[in-house]
Every structure is written in structure tokens, then in C-alpha cells.
Amino acid sequence: SKVEIQLAAAYVSDAQYNRNILFDRSPEGIRLYRLYNHWGLLSITYIFIVVDLALAIFEEPAVVPLPIWATSLVEFLCLLVFTGRLVHFAKVIPRKSFWKDAKNICIIVTILLTLVDMIIYGSLKVTGYYGDRWSRVLRPLFLVNITESRQVRRAFRSIRNTLPQILYVFLLFIFSVLMFSLMALKLFGKRNYLTIEGKPYFTNYLEVVFNLYVLVTTANSPDVMMPAYNNNTWFSIFFILYIIINTYVFMSVFLAVIYNNYKKHLKEEVKQLVSVKRHKMVKAFKVLQVCEGNEYIVRQSHWNQLVKMVEPSISNAYRELLWSVSDDEQKGYIGKVAFVQLADLLNIRVITTKARIHPLQTWLPDLYHSAGSRLIHKMVQHKGFVYAYDLIILINAVFIGLDEENAIIAYAEWVFLGLYLVEISLKLYTYEPRLFFAKHQFWNWFDTIIIIAALVATIVTSVLRSSGGYNSQQVLDIVFILRVLRLIRIVDSIKRFRSIINTLMNIGPTMLTFGQLVVVVYYIFAIIGMEIFKYKIKSYSPDSTDPESEFCGNILLKDSKFANYKYCKNNFNNIVSSFILLLELTVVNQWHDILLKQNGFTMVTHISAILYFIIFHIVVVIIILNIFIAFILEAFFVEY
Amino acid sequence: SKVEIQLAAAYVSDAQYNRNILFDRSPEGIRLYRLYNHWGLLSITYIFIVVDLALAIFEEPAVVPLPIWATSLVEFLCLLVFTGRLVHFAKVIPRKSFWKDAKNICIIVTILLTLVDMIIYGSLKVTGYYGDRWSRVLRPLFLVNITESRQVRRAFRSIRNTLPQILYVFLLFIFSVLMFSLMALKLFGKRNYLTIEGKPYFTNYLEVVFNLYVLVTTANSPDVMMPAYNNNTWFSIFFILYIIINTYVFMSVFLAVIYNNYKKHLKEEVKQLVSVKRHKMVKAFKVLQVCEGNEYIVRQSHWNQLVKMVEPSISNAYRELLWSVSDDEQKGYIGKVAFVQLADLLNIRVITTKARIHPLQTWLPDLYHSAGSRLIHKMVQHKGFVYAYDLIILINAVFIGLDEENAIIAYAEWVFLGLYLVEISLKLYTYEPRLFFAKHQFWNWFDTIIIIAALVATIVTSVLRSSGGYNSQQVLDIVFILRVLRLIRIVDSIKRFRSIINTLMNIGPTMLTFGQLVVVVYYIFAIIGMEIFKYKIKSYSPDSTDPESEFCGNILLKDSKFANYKYCKNNFNNIVSSFILLLELTVVNQWHDILLKQNGFTMVTHISAILYFIIFHIVVVIIILNIFIAFILEAFFVEY
Numbered sequence A, B: 001s002k003v004e005i006q007l008a009a010a011y012v013s014d015a016q017y018n019r020n021i022l023f024d025r026s027p028e029g030i031r032l033y034r035l036y037n038h039w040g041l042l043s044i045t046y047i048f049i050v051v052d053l054a055l056a057i058f059e060e061p062a063v064v065p066l067p068i069w070a071t072s073l074v075e076f077l078c079l080l081v082f083t084g085r086l087v088h089f090a091k092v093i094p095r096k097s098f099w100k101d102a103k104n105i106c107i108i109v110t111i112l113l114t115l116v117d118m119i120i121y122g123s124l125k126v127t128g129y130y131g132d133r134w135s136r137v138l139r140p141l142f143l144v145n146i147t148e149s150r151q152v153r154r155a156f157r158s159i160r161n162t163l164p165q166i167l168y169v170f171l172l173f174i175f176s177v178l179m180f181s182l183m184a185l186k187l188f189g190k191r192n193y194l195t196i197e198g199k200p201y202f203t204n205y206l207e208v209v210f211n212l213y214v215l216v217t218t219a220n221s222p223d224v225m226m227p228a229y230n231n232n233t234w235f236s237i238f239f240i241l242y243i244i245i246n247t248y249v250f251m252s253v254f255l256a257v258i259y260n261n262y263k264k265h266l267k268e269e270v271k272q273l274v275s276v277k278r279h280k281m282v283k284a285f286k287v288l289q290v291c292e293g294n295e296y297i298v299r300q301s302h303w304n305q306l307v308k309m310v311e312p313s314i315s316n317a318y319r320e321l322l323w324s325v326s327d328d329e330q331k332g333y334i335g336k337v338a339f340v341q342l343a344d345l346l347n348i349r350v351i352t353t354k355a356r357i358h359p360l361q362t363w364l365p366d367l368y369h370s371a372g373s374r375l376i377h378k379m380v381q382h383k384g385f386v387y388a389y390d391l392i393i394l395i396n397a398v399f400i401g402l403d404e405e406n407a408i409i410a411y412a413e414w415v416f417l418g419l420y421l422v423e424i425s426l427k428l429y430t431y432e433p434r435l436f437f438a439k440h441q442f443w444n445w446f447d448t449i450i451i452i453a454a455l456v457a458t459i460v461t462s463v464l465r466s467s468g469g470y471n472s473q474q475v476l477d478i479v480f481i482l483r484v485l486r487l488i489r490i491v492d493s494i495k496r497f498r499s500i501i502n503t504l505m506n507i508g509p510t511m512l513t514f515g516q517l518v519v520v521v522y523y524i525f526a527i528i529g530m531e532i533f534k535y536k537i538k539s540y541s542p543d544s545t546d547p548e549s550e551f552c553g554n555i556l557l558k559d560s561k562f563a564n565y566k567y568c569k570n571n572f573n574n575i576v577s578s579f580i581l582l583l584e585l586t587v588v589n590q591w592h593d594i595l596l597k598q599n600g601f602t603m604v605t606h607i608s609a610i611l612y613f614i615i616f617h618i619v620v621v622i623i624i625l626n627i628f629i630a631f632i633l634e635a636f637f638v639e640y
């Protein structure tokens, strides 16, 4: 019956997309469940998550300030959507499992807390008091806990499982830092050495600990060593040992522990995914099975209806092919073993490699088969054609490096554009256009888009230039970028390069998961950072004549390294500059300059602000970054 | 016969120590070969290698200058020893294999080149000309190519095998840097931005490339971005993409490629070692075999003679044990399969765990078994004993952190020393002393040595202080270091810490191989660096009143960042400061400050000196350091 087919289709689709949701098996339940997984509803949910996160752009401290009622309204709308999605989910699955699932509770609590916070904040504002929108820190929880973000959740679970092991290494590492600091205090503290700034060197234990912690990130090397080293060469041994043990050995051990755990966890996850997939397919089989002799089977007619429902887009011919693969003995029915493979079969995207006939061959057969035409085909297919264009790209690179104000070089640009257009035309003449622009032909797409965009941009520039001499810098920038991007395709000519690039592109999708993880962590730190540090440091346009621009608008920073290095724009005054600052902190270099006592953020707030930066370093550099490296390592081992 | 036993012993010993040398099988040949492998000769060779390398301390530019005739004489002596060793080796193996082996040729060429260089240098000096001792660069070749340094050679072979794969990733990485640089030149070059030093920003292509290369090492982040970012927030996207692609992805890919190759290579090497070992043991078997019925066997009498010759130190009882393991059916002879295991059996160091009787139990049985004595035993073996001493260590740590000028605290030090001595005495009273000080009891040895050394040093200090108030800072330093080191043993109380520490200690020996690798590379770079940069930058004592100390003795460095940061001691004026400088370059931070155009070494020599630093970075940071990380990763996976 139709309901049974629908139920089986829901199971197969779950197996296909690795879902593991226990839904209500009534006809109404199945319909709701299929609706729940509809790509349209999914997209709407994701759009509202992005909107919710993006609200930080418009709220105080804002990039583009909007009135509170506007952002609150949008946020309320987002909450409504999330609630709706959750109610929908609650209808789909049994009540018991709904309340058992931590992520549902988490979403409900987050929504309630956000509402409470909005009300408190609103009433405080109305009565003229100052309030914090603290619940903004919770927003990334929607991204993590919405049912579809399985991979992000898996990544977080992996981190949580690794934590106990990291903790012990971390404690040992901190113990080592503390011991070295104690030794440094005893060795150098009484010697009356001075730092470059003329301050006493290594006389306060907490300062020693902080300086040596920064040395682990290498950010204050060799400056932290110089006062001791300048006075006695032997003291360098202390720092050499410190760097070997703490910077090299311990940081590698962190990577080792995280990588080890990552691999272990990955294996378990894959095993579990395979078992859930099989389990779902067996359930689908049991729905459709009939008894034939002494074995349970599924008939071709049922199978056909099922596949039509699961993947309406696939052609009859391809479905026939899939059936013949499953029913290899042509019995007209299949057993459980053959049926279970269906989910994997549907996930294989077969690339149609059948030779298509070039349209010109159909329309102008005489011309297409003429001797001249065939010569062109041979020429384009010849290795020399590739080499010739590689040479052209190299010459182009030289011309780009030269000064484009020169008239000849500006003219040459047209020549190069023409040559590239000729190349694409010749290729389209030789190869079948639909094959040339097939989905997996990345470089053909890349070439064509870059060159057509460059053509359009170059024409726009020259039109702008000839009509009144107006020169749009933005369009010019785009032209320059496109010109340089064009050169990239030379890597495709070298086989070894291609294989590395392919590996990097294959791990791209998984990188997106990682990107979400980073966004979650950065967002939380950015919101907290904005609450603590906003407007403490102001940035001015580079040609500002305001005398306050000399010290970033905060007299405490007068003559500080922070202001002298023109770091004013490294601040927490909006979400964008916060993200950029956090990236700088991730890169670690000069991070002590951005925060150290005599400079930057601790100067304009309080010494304890150091904690914010150290916690960020531990979470992002020691944990997240090592997971990234572990992920690249594993991906390269599998792919390369 | 004795000769046969000697031949078999040579094979077994080769199998034991993974040697693979084809020696002459005549009685004289066997005798020479056994002599060649004698630990005395080995030690002499290594001592002379160290002496040869250490000559750099005494030669211009010297730490401790010695006259040329003295260093030349010692070097000549070293060359004589190396020649002697090589002649000995030539006598041991067939002439054909001697000349086929690249490492012998390498040693001969190195010796000849060194002699030629010494003669040229000597004659130039005598006639008053200036000459370079360029052959000093070749000295590490002795360390690598002397036959015994198998592991170092294996490491170099592993690097050589990885090079082709690294090369392609490196080329792609360089291509990426060049493309980004071209884009940066086009985007920022015409905008008239200025750096903090007021210089034009990103206007010269080579400078852009260098700046972006430095950004990969993170050393100039965020300074290199600030001029563009201060003018337009969007430009930060360029740098963010650059850092993600080049600093994070490419550097991880380097690690992935090197680690992948390291693992592969390691597996092959291990496989080969096992096969060579088996092969040698089979050879030894064939020498001793006799035909018994229809199988070849080795008799116990021959086997006994063999083991006595291979390992004269092992006791009769232990040899009997080994035999009974091999001849498990007690037939009085063994076949090939059992015989081949001998090399591995001999390598197992059985830790004698048999309970020994405490000497006091023998001498004073009544006292030792008295109720009081048994109470002490129980107390020492109780968990509380460990906790009590952990608490004492923690209190001690606080006291160390306090000011030791205070009389009470100075007195407390004696109390702590006394408590630790009591602890060791009690343990020695409870546990059998020979078991307590067994080879593998690292922490017992550590405790005892540290505490006795601290006791001696503290007594020396107080004697010195009471007799005339003289205070030796060196002795005081040692006391401080010992006091802090004492605290380390608290990690042994926590099981999880112990397992991490054990892993680190187990990989220690292999780290030594790695250390040799680093010494070889550092030595070569140090010698070259000294030839290029010696005396260009001078260092002065911190309290020097010489006006030249303001600019490191080179007027070109007047008002430079290099001089202002008091970096003068970061120079190539002797082998020790060269090594320290190279370590600073390995840590990478501020390396552009040590060399950049407007500072440091390129300022006092020539812009092309940058090449020295870039090549060092590629060799040490991209290749050697990643091998180190790969090595720690693999070690942790195997051990942890």
C-alpha cells in the first residue's frame, strides 16, 4: 500500500542521509516526518540561524546600528521559527524520546533564557537603566543543536571526549611552566637585571609565569631571554631547555593526544553510522517484505515504487540499471542482502561518460568533418596546445607584474583576454559542450567564469575611463584580482600539483563543518569580548586630524606600544573587528603586545583581562587548531 | 672448532646490534672484525668525532682562542684516527664492497679535502694572506658517515626519500605565495599607504613576497596587515585567506606529507632490519650445524660456547635458562627455528624481580622483626606516607617562592632537607637497598641524588657564609635549582602523569638520534654563518661604557631596532652564539627583525643575506621540525 511505501521510503532516506530519528509510524506521522526533512524547511531553518547570528552586526556595539525594536523584532521572529521547528519535531517523534534528548531541552532553555533576557533588557532600557544582552552568547547553541547539524555536534562530542586526556597533559604542561618559572624567579630575580623598557626583570612570580607562558607561543622570543643572555651566556641554557620541553615537546604531545583521539573517535563514529544505516534499511525491508517459499523478499514492483518516491529525479533507465545490479540473477525479486545496499547505490553519483555527439556535427556535418576542422581538433587535443597556453600564462604573469599605466601593457591585456577567449572557443568547438561543462569539470568552469568576468570588468573599466575619465577603484580591484586568479590554472597542467589540489578540494566539505565549529567558538568569545572591552579603544581613519587618534582615544594608551604600532583598529567595537582580532590572537604573534600590562587591553581595563586572552589561547590554539591539523593529517592519509 | 664458534659469534653479535657488514671469513678476518666492533675502539672514534666538531670552539672566530698550530695539530690527529678506522674497516671487508660503499668514498674525500684546505690555509697564513677554513663545513660528515651512526644515516635517508614529495607541495606553496604577492602588489601598491616606519607599503614585488613569506611564519602578524586594514576593513579578507591557506593548510600539509612518509619509511626499515637479523642468525646456524638424522641441528655444547663468547657477562644459571627456553623439549640440541631466536633472547634484559632479603634482616633479625620495626614498615608502605610527603613538597614549594633572606625560611630549608633525608632512610629501611636502587628505579635515583646534592650544596653555602660572609653566587644558583628540581617528583605520585612521563622518557634514546641530526644541520649553518657574518655585529657587556655599544659596534646599526632591542649578542662571532642564534631562528619569532632590511644582518652585509635565513627556515622549520613532530606523534601512538 502507499502508506507502507511511504514508510519504507522514509527509512531509506534516513539511511541515505545518516539520520537516526525515531518517528511516529502512523500515516500522519510519516507525512509530518517527510515534511520535516524537506529541503525547503531545512533551508528556512538555516537561513534563520544565520539571521539570528548576524544580528550581532546590527546590535550595540554595531557595524551598522539599527534601533533596538528592529533587532528585537527580528530576533523574536527567529525564536518563533526555532520554536515552530521544535514543535514540528515534537509531533514527529514520541513524546518520551523528545524529553529524553538533551539537545531539545537545550533549545527550549536557550529560547526561554533569550526571551527573559530580551524582556529584562527592554524594561531596563525603557526605564533608562543600562543592561547587558548576555543571552547573545547562547545564540551559537541554535547552530549546534538544531537536529540537522549532526557533523558539528559530532565534532563537539569528539572534543568533549578528548578533554579528559588533554587535561592531564595540560596539567603536566602547566606544572612544568610553574616549575620553570620558580627556577627563573630564583635564578634571575635577585640579579637586578632590567628589561628593554627599564623594568625589573623576573622579580614577580605571576609575571614570570605569564612571560614564560607567552614564550610557549614563541611570541616574545628572543626578547624575554635577552636580559639574562646579555649578562651571562650560560643562562641561555635555561631558555633553550624551556623551549625544547614546553614549546616543542608539549605542543607536539597535545597534537598527538588530540590526533590519536580524533582517529579513534572517527573510527567509532564510522562504525556506528554504518550500523545505523544497515538497521534503517532492514526496517525498510521488513515493511515491504513478503514471504516467498521459505524466504522473505521484496518484489520489483514495490521496489520501483519505493525508488520513485525516494528519488523522483532519477530516470527510468537508470532505475532499471539499479534494479539489474541488485537482482543480478534476474529473479524479479530481491532478498534482504541485496535490498540493504540500496541506500549506498542511491548515493553513488554515476558520472555519465557516454560519448555525446557534438551539436555542430549534427547541424553542420560537412563543415565539422572537413580537413581544416579535423586539423583544429588535432591541434587542440595535442599536448603542445596546453604547453603553448602555459607559456602564454607565464608571459601574462610578467605583464601583470609590470606597470599597467603603460599604454602597450594596457593594450596587451586585451590581447591576452582575446587569446584566452580563443582557447575556450576552440575547446568548445572540439569537445562536446555538455561534457565540457559537466559538474565535475572544475577547471573548465573556473576558466570560463574567470575569463568572462574579466572581460566584463575590463570593458566596464574602459567604458568608465573613456567616458569622462572616471576611474572606479572597486572595479579596477576586481579586474586585478581576476587577472591574477587566471594565472592559477597553470597548476592544473602539472599532474602532481593537480593531485594535491584535488585532495584539498575533496576535504573542502568537511572543512565547512570545521568552519562552523570555529564560528561557534569565535562568536562566543567575540560577544564576551565586546561586553568587556567595547569602546575602551577607539579607531580613527588614517588621515584623521583628531589629536585623540594618537592614543586610540584613550589617554591611558598615550605613548604605548599599542598606539605607536597603530593597533587602534584591533578592538572589540563591533563583531567584525572582534572576529579579525580573534584571528590575530589565533595566529598568536604579538598577542602579548595586544594585551600586555604596559600595552593594550589590560591597560585600559584591568590586569585580570589577561585571563580572557589566555583562555582563548587554550581553547582555540591548543584545542581547536590541533583538531584542524589532525583533520588535515587524517584527510591527507586517506586521500593522498 | 674455536674459529667456527668465533665466526658464529660475530654473526650473532651482528644480528643483536643490527649490523650488516660483509666481513672476511678467515680467522684473521674474524679477529679483526671483532676488534673493529669492540666498544673501546668505538668510544675512541666517537670521542675524536666530538673533538673534531668541538674544534670550532677554539678556532677563529673562537669562544676560547687557541693558536692555529694547536687546533691544526688536533685536527690532524682526528684525521689520523678517522683514517686508521677506515683502514681497519678496509681490512675487515672485501676490497670490492669497500669501494662500492658511498660512505667510505665520502670519508676519504672529506679527509683529503680537509688536508688540502689545511695546507692552503696554512700557506696563506704564513705568507700573510687571508684565507677561509671552508672544509670545516664538512666535519659533520664524519659524524654521519662513520659506520656506527646507522640511525642518523637512516634519518637522513628518510629525509632524502621524502624530499621529492615535499618538493611538489613546496612548489605549490611557493606558487601560492607568489600569486598572493602579485595580488597584494596590484591591490595595495598604488594606494600610497605607509608602513609604521613611514616607508611605502607593498610597492616592490620582491619585498611583498618576502613580507608574505614572513607572514607564513606568523612573525610579522598583525603588523604587515595593519596599514591596509586601517584604511579599509575589507582588505583584512585578503590576509585572512592568506593565513588560512598558507599558514594553516599548507603547513599542515607539509606535516602530513612528512609524517606519512616517515611512517611508511619506518615500516620498511623495520621490515628490512628483521630480515637482515634473521639472515645473520641463519648464517650463524649454518656455521655450527651438524646433521642429525634428516635434520640440521646445533648441539648444546656448541651453543654454550657461542653464548659465552657473545655475552661473557651472563651467568651460567641465566644461560641455562635461555637454553631451556630454546630447547623446550629437552632434546640436548635445537633446530634452526629455535636457534634464530637467540639474538632477540639475548637482547631482552630480564629485570630480576626475585625477593631479596634485607641485609638488616640477616644482621639484626630480632630488631628487624620487632613490633616497632614492623610498624615502621607498615607506615612506609601505607598510601598516607606518600600523601604526607606530597603535602610536605607543596609546603616546600610555597617556602621556596617566599623570600629566602628571612631567617625563619632559611631555617625551614634545613627542616625540609631533614624530612627528605628521613624519607629516604625510612624507605631504605623498609625496602631492600639493591632493589630500591635497581637500574629501572628512576625516581629513587632521582630523589637520592637531588637530595644529597642539595645537602652538600647547602652545607657548602652555609660554611662559606659563616666563614667570612663570602657568598658564592654559583653555589647558591645550584642550591636553588636543586630545591626546585626536588619538587618535580610530585608528578610521580599521580598515575596519569607518570604514564605520560614514562612515554616521554621511553622516547628519549630515539630523541638522541634526532639531536645528532639537529647538530649536523646546525653545525653546517653555524660554520657558514660565521664565515659570512662574523664580527659584523659586536656584543658588549651590559655595563660597558663604550659609546659603540649603543649600535653593536657597527655604525650602520645606529638607531636600528636591532640595537635598540639590545640584540647585539645575537651574532655569529663564535660557535656558541651562532647555535643560540640559530635556535632563535628556529623558534621563528622576530626572525625578520634579526635580519630584515632596515635592521640586523642584511643591513651590515647585503640584502642577499636574506637567502641564508630563508634557506635555514625551509631546512629546519619546514623539514627538520616537522620530522620531530612526526616522530613524537608516532612515538605517542605506539607507547601511549
Ligand code: NA
Pocket: A217, A218, A219, A588, A589, A590, B217, B218, B219, B588, B589, B590
Ligand atoms: Na610568532
